[in-house]
Amino acid sequence: MAPPARRNHSSASEGSDLLAELASTAPTVAALAARGEVRRYRKGMLLIQEGDQGDTLYIVLEGRLRAFSEGDNGREITYGIYGVGEFIGEMSLDGGPRSASVETLVDTVCAVITRSTLAQYIADEPSFAFELLAKVIRRARAATVSAKQLALNDVYGRLKLLLESAAVPQEDGTLWVAERLTHHQMAQHLGCSREMVSRVMKDLQAGGLAVVQDKGLRLKGRLPMRW
Numbered sequence: 221m222a223p224p225a226r227r228n229h230s231s232a233s234e235g236s237d238l239l240a241e242l243a244s245t246a247p248t249v250a251a252l253a254a255r256g257e258v259r260r261y262r263k264g265m266l267l268i269q270e271g272d273q274g275d276t277l278y279i280v281l282e283g284r285l286r287a288f289s290e291g292d293n294g295r296e297i298t299y300g301i302y303g304v305g306e307f308i309g310e311m312s313l314d315g316g317p318r319s320a321s322v323e324t325l326v327d328t329v330c331a332v333i334t335r336s337t338l339a340q341y342i343a344d345e346p347s348f349a350f351e352l353l354a355k356v357i358r359r360a361r362a363a364t365v366s367a368k369q370l371a372l373n374d375v376y377g378r379l380k381l382l383l384e385s386a387a388v389p390q391e392d393g394t395l396w397v398a399e400r401l402t403h404h405q406m407a408q409h410l411g412c413s414r415e416m417v418s419r420v421m422k423d424l425q426a427g428g429l430a431v432v433q434d435k436g437l438r439l440k441g442r443l444p445m446r447w
Contacts, residue, residue, distance in 0.1 A: 234258075238281035238329055246305040248348050252341050253279040253331035261324045268309060268322035275315070275335035279307045283328025287320045288408065298408040300362070301325065307333075310356060376420050378410045380443045383430075387439060395439040400432065 235258030243250035258281065261267065267278060270289055278285065285308055287299040299320055302308050308322055333341075342349045387395035403421060407414040424430040424443070431438045 234260075234329070235281070235331075239331075242281060242305055248345065248351060249279060249305055249307065251345070252333060252338070252348065253281065255337050255341060256331035256333040258329060258331050261328050261330065263324055263326050263328075265324045265328075266321060267324065267330075268318050268320070270318050270321040272318050273315075274309065274318050277307055277309045277333040277335075277338060278322070279331040279333060280304050281329045281331055283330075284325040285322050285328060285330075286325050287322050289320055295411075295413075296408045297411045298405070300359070307355070310352065375410060375412045375416050376446070378412075379406065379417065379420055380445075382406065382409055383437070383439060384442065393441055395441065397437040397439070398435075400435055400437045 238258070239250055239254050242253060256277075256279065261283075267285070268274060280302055282304060285302045285306075287302070287308060288296050289299070290296045309318075342352075383397060384395065386399075386401075387397045390396050401409070403417045404414050406417045406421075410417065421430065425432070429440050429443060431440075
């Protein structure tokens with residue numbers, strides 16, 4: 221994998237504006253972000269390399285990050301995609317190695333928080349420790365569910381769960397996925413080949429259960445348990 225490109229520092233005024241926007245929806249996270257260094261990263265930059273040592277936390281102020289692992293065969297699996305107000309990197313704050321790699325999916329602005337800054341913030345605002353713990357628990361639970369899906373479901377079953385979890389029910393009974401993932405991105409989420417995803421999606425579209433519309437995907441309803 222290529223090394224990360226040079227990072228660009230965000231302007232102070234831009235950082236202040238983004239922090240103000242975040243404060244309106246996530247005040248405790250924004251207060252922590254205000255103690256960090258605001259940095260801008262270009263699309264495709266590798267912020268965290270799995271296995272490296274690190275003691276920094278990244279809070280997304282603008283853009284999106286992807287957490288993933290890459291196998292020896294070059295195949296990747298995506299653990300999650302994180303947007304504004306979410307933070308990533310907390311799993312290495314115990315001093316252990318990074319458990320996943322993290323890259324930017326688009327141009328992204330983050331507040332970078334050191335371990336010492338986080339410790340001081342928790343000392344000043346003890347209630348934030350519970351918020352951080354709840355986040356870790358939710359991600360651990362999601363990892364458990366993902367492992368269960370990989371072990372017990374076939375590719376179609378995992379794809380059904382992925383699409384339905386991203387979909388919003390509509391008044392006409394359909395399900396709308398506003399941001400359609402590419403077949404390659406789906407394969408990364410599901411831990412399978414792109415060709416397998418393409419085959420299943422082609423079948424769903426041929427059967428009238430999934431329709432591509434603009435940049436989104438419309439499902440005719442809950443997908444059948446088996447296909």
